[in-house]
Amino acid sequence: MKVNNVILQFTTKIVFFIIFFFAVHIFFAGHYTPGGGFVGGLVTASAIVLLLVAFDLKTVRSLLPINYIYMVAIGLLIALGTAAIAMFLDEPFFTHFFDYFYLPLFGKTSLHTAALFDFGVYLVVVGVTMTIIQTIGEDE
């Protein structure tokens, strides 16, 4: 039976971007205010779950052709690589570096390698959550 839920799908098309940009904000605000990679990853995963509920598995697969298991692996590699940079510079494992840079649009900005580690955490959280939900969702 073909169903017609126009209101849910139209609302999803707008609300998905609001939730996703809010997740990006939480991710980048994690250094000075509450937030960080874990919460940002979970909110991103909930935005994709909203797409899954409003549409279906096949549509979302063609919309976001991502293999979430590779996403977990890439996230772990980024986290390990960020921790291992210090070892090649004669510093202990997991030493982080930061400095102030003058970027063209943002002005004086402090860039920290902890953000790269947080990005690895973000990828792992999104990948694990979406793998669990898609694996449970597709068995019948």
Add this chain to the structure above:
Amino acid sequence: MKEMILMLALALFMVAIFLNLYRVIVGPSMPDRAIALDTIGVNLISAIAIVSIVLTTKAFLEAILILGILAFIGTIAFSKYIERGTIIERNRNN
């Protein structure tokens, strides 16, 4: 005076949440329970806002937004389960 009004508002939100909890427990049908849970979520958002005024902090604003998002997605998932019997479909065109 301001503290007293804020505490009175918190107490009233507590009363509202308990009334909704009654509907969740004895509600005759599943849609009653879903709507009562959604209303509990909205009342919790307002209660967190008042608590953040009492504590004079801005640290809870993200929690308010995230609770709104989660209440929205949870209510949609509940209503889709009640209507269709499945939450995530494989292919909606057949």
